[in-house]
Amino acid sequence: MRNRWLILPQPDPDKAQKLAKELEFPMEITGLLLKRGVSTFEEARTFFKPSLDHLHDPFLLKDMNIAVERIEKAINNNEKILIYGDYDVDGTTSVAMMYLFINSFYKHIDYYIPDRYEEGYGISYQGIDFASSNGFSLIIALDCGIKEKDKISYAKDKNIDFIVCDHHLPDEALPEAVAILDPQRPDCSYPYKFLSGCGVGFKLIQALSTKKHIPSNDIYPYLDLVAISIAADIVPITGENRILAAFGLQQLLENPRVGLKVFLPKETREAFSINNIVFGIAPKINAAGRISHASNAVKLLITTNDIEARKIYTQINELNNERRELDANITSEAIQEIIKTGQTSTYSTIVFNRNWHKGVIGIVASRLIEEYYRPTLVFTEGKNKDLVASARSVTGFDIYKTLEQTSEYLEQFGGHMYAAGLSIKKENFLPFKEKFESVVKETIKESQRTPTIEIDEEISLSIINKRFFKLISYFAPFGPANLRPVFLARNVHFGGDYRLMGKDRSHLKIIVFQDSIKNSFEAIAFKMGHLLPKFEKYPFDMVFTLYENYWQGKTFYQLQIKDVKFYKD
Known part of the structure; x- marks a missing residue:
């Protein structure tokens, strides 16, 4: 498949020349800086030398004071606190970080990760029931919760308070949580909007450490977990994220926690980068939740025992090998299905096999885009016999809006421009497939049908x-x-x-x-x-x-x- 080459708009040559003289850099370098919004000597100094001193005040997040006060109240009253997070990398790193931090000074604490297949994404009724039956009165939810109005109301009826630390877009109406920390809230004036879920959790740790007079140097070691979440969740490496990622990578290389050291090569690691996390560490952590249970990932991230770390890592690595084999086999079967159903020249790809593993269909959808480069949905059968799918898109095409236009056939769906999940009744599969292809054909631009460099x-x-x-x-x-x-x-x-x-x-x-x-x-x-x-x-x-x-x-x-x-x- 031939790529389309697109030379991006070039900055003003006079500005590039001026900055080149100030910095004594080639114009080719200052042109790159201008594209990143760096136009002065001081901005260049800040860009090239990120500083932890430039992190924003955590109390600029709306509800931060309320969240800190509620946690202090829980500690003073010896309440049991449950740390709750999603089963992906952002969720498990968030849970591990928050658990380790609070557990360093307060012991009435535990964590909970939902089962991908039994409970699904986000906060679950089962998780709330677990908290209720075990005497937890405060749940700190990380990387989830912003849209869980019904479930948080259910918890409130059971006298369980919620603090939500999320980074996803909220609905118009927010859940009835005690505090909601989310820079994406329309009424939140926090200067940086693109933190990962773990990044929001770190801001809560920053605020708590300030109140408890814990030195900043004592919380910066948690940045290795933040860096992994930033890389795995594909958030922008700009502004505050760039600072957190830079120092998180440094922590990861210079003094990684026991549970992360097992992922790192033994030889010199100067070239270790965000890419190494995206393609090396993140898939293995994710495999725990895709093939087994993500609580194993949290156990690995919080352990201080080398032998236990090696044992859990071996198990997770085996799960990842299983995931890779499933991924390869299902991708091969899906390509055959595309050929068999005459979809080699369609505008979208929609394939289904009831035996495909739900935990890898998102990866398979991405593989099929590499092969055919078009909006892609991979379906399998869910536990209630409904069909479930992972959707992936190509650059510039909003697959979430396309699903909105076919919603009469859907039971549930959620996601964003480039990735989504959905469920559908089996009898609606063929009419949905036909409507989806029609909408894509009508709305996709010709330039979006060719990979662009x-x-x-x-x-x-x-x-x-x-x-x-x-x-x-x-x-x-x-x-x-x-x-x-x-x-x-x-x-x-x-x-x-x-x-x-x-x-x-x-x-x-x-x-x-x-x-x-x-x-x-x-x-x-x-x-x-x-x-x-x-x-x-x-x-x-x-x-x-x-x-x-x-x-x-x-x-x-x-x-x-x-x-x-x-x-x-």
């Missing part, structure tokens, strides 16, 4: 040197809204040396140059081994990113090719 700048390879690599590295941590810069170089040539890599020799390492072989670079081209004859024969335009790699104490500078267009294709 957004390019920051067109540059000459001659400007790239060690300093340029180092300056790019200072833009990290990379993630949504602060992606690793993508460059375009034209009329590039193959330098003669190459190496095919990977078990199936599908990856290619080559030498590339533009004007002179003397100024050449090593480049990695994943899944482009089959293009070697063209690389050897034709000049090409190249879209790429820059990486610093580390091996045995040495730093290696490398280009990573994302796409190529040959001059004689």
Whole structure:
């Protein structure tokens, strides 16, 4: 599938030149800074050197004073406090963090994670019944609760108070919780709106530590958990999140908690990044809830025993291997279903098999988008014989709005622009499938039917040197809204040396140059081994990113090719 290349709008060259003089940086670097809203020397200093001193006052969150007072009251009255969180990475890291913090000075505390299959997402009646029957009078809900009006009212009838720490968009009417901490509340003036659920929980910890005169240095070690939540929940790496992520990564590398150390490579870890969490740590933590029960993830994150940590990690790793096998098998079956049902050229993909595992259908939907690049729904059978699905979308297309337009066939649905979940009666599957395809066909833009690579700048390879690599590295941590810069170089040539890599020799390492072989670079081209004859024969335009790699104490500078267009294709 050919990608569409889109060169992003360029900043004012006069502003880029002015900032370049002030910073003594190349204009190509200051152009990247301007795109990130950095336009002065002081803003650049703050951007390149994030500081914990720049974290916002937690009491700017609406209801924070109320939340702190209710927790202090619970502690003074020896009430039992239950920490409640969702079964995904953001939820389990939130629960582990809050439990560890409060448990460090108060012992009448426990935690609860709902079962993905028996209880579903968010707060459950079973969880409230557990709290009631075990004498808990205060529940601190993390990464969930903002839309749980009925369940929080149910808890109130049982004399259980709720403090909600959430980051999702609320409905017009809020639940009857004692306190609701959510920067997305319309009546909340908190300066930064995009915290993860664990990030909101950390602000509560900040506020509690202030009231209890606990030094800030005693709570910063929890930032390793916050960084994992930020990476896994795909929130913007901007503003306060960028500070939390940067120092969380530092904590993770320099002094990780026992339950996280098992995830980290034993060798040098200078190149460890948000991507390592997204593709390495997060799927394993998530596997606990997808295949078994997410409470195992919390047990791992709170343990201080190396042997126990290794034992739980081994179990979770086995679950992740099982998840990967399920993912691969179901994806293969789904592709066959697409071919069988004549969906190879449709505007959407909708597949169903009653035996597919509910815990991986979201991952399979994402895999199918990689294959066919269109809005995708993967259905399986739920426990009550209704069909349940995970929906995933392509860049720029709002799948949630599409579901709204087909809601007459749905029992339940929820989510956002790019990801959603839904349930449907079995007899409504075919009419829903037909209506969904029709709505997508009518509303999707032609540009949204082709994967797009957004390019920051067109540059000459001659400007790239060690300093340029180092300056790019200072833009990290990379993630949504602060992606690793993508460059375009034209009329590039193959330098003669190459190496095919990977078990199936599908990856290619080559030498590339533009004007002179003397100024050449090593480049990695994943899944482009089959293009070697063209690389050897034709000049090409190249879209790429820059990486610093580390091996045995040495730093290696490398280009990573994302796409190529040959001059004689």
